[in-house]
Amino acid sequence: MRTLILASTSSARRALMDGLGLPYRAESPGVEEDVSPTLSAREAVQVLAGRKAKAVHARHPEAWVLGADQLVEVQGEVLSKPPDREAAKRQLGKLLGQTHDICTGVCLLGPGGHIAEAVEVSRLTFYPVRDEELERYLDLGEWQGCAGSYRVEGAGQALLARLEGDRTNVQGLPMLTVVRMLRDAGFPFFERPEPLKP
Ligand SMILES: Nc1nc2c(ncn2[C@H]2C[C@H](O)[C@@H](COP(=O)(O)OP(=O)(O)OP(=O)(O)O)O2)c(=O)[nH]1
Numbered sequence: 001m002r003t004l005i006l007a008s009t010s011s012a013r014r015a016l017m018d019g020l021g022l023p024y025r026a027e028s029p030g031v032e033e034d035v036s037p038t039l040s041a042r043e044a045v046q047v048l049a050g051r052k053a054k055a056v057h058a059r060h061p062e063a064w065v066l067g068a069d070q071l072v073e074v075q076g077e078v079l080s081k082p083p084d085r086e087a088a089k090r091q092l093g094k095l096l097g098q099t100h101d102i103c104t105g106v107c108l109l110g111p112g113g114h115i116a117e118a119v120e121v122s123r124l125t126f127y128p129v130r131d132e133e134l135e136r137y138l139d140l141g142e143w144q145g146c147a148g149s150y151r152v153e154g155a156g157q158a159l160l161a162r163l164e165g166d167r168t169n170v171q172g173l174p175m176l177t178v179v180r181m182l183r184d185a186g187f188p189f190f191e192r193p194e195p196l197k198p
Helices: 011-020 041-059 084-093 131-139 153-161 167-171 173-186
Strands: 004-007 065-074 077-079 099-110 114-126 158-163
Touching: 004 011, 004 041, 011 167, 011 173, 041 099, 041 114, 041 158, 041 167, 065 084, 077 084, 084 131, 099 173, 114 167, 114 173, 131 153, 153 158, 167 173
Parallel strands: 004 065
Antiparallel strands: 065 077, 065 099, 099 114, 114 158
């Protein structure tokens, strides 16, 4: 039985992997997420996804390891997870009434030097909303732990006027791409659980 490790502390990513039904476990990558400011969002998420996967794979070289990283890009500015409510208000102020890209880098490492990498971009357009509505959304706390300060599968979908691309990519893992990577690596799906030994 293959060992698959999700190199992530993200509950959103775990929820997406849980839905897939493949046996896996999660482990914190424990890496610094600083990158050169000269990198674009697409370049940065690829570098960071690889860094996270490599850190966990170095601890478990016989396992398969999936790492991911996500950033928002709006009018040339790159946004990550807001540290507090005020930062989340500033982020959403940049996104409301605008179109932005959310970029997720993924990296699958396996035994024997297997590596697969991809960057998936979804394009979202938000409604312009009044300040009092923005304050009410911020009060829900969906901004916490989310690049861009919104949850597309939560109340945040009320901000969403248009979405182009993989919706799961917005939540943290581009599942169409993740499934392709896992199939290309020969992962079996829908396996029956091994019978309990008497
Ligand atoms: N549930 C949900 N989460 C979102 C949404 N948009 C962004 N996120 C989350 C997914 C990721 O946990 C986070 C992006 O930040 P990172 O890529 O740095 O990952 P994070 O530090 O959370 O975990 P990791 O680095 O994988 O341990 O934002 C959304 O619409 N819904």
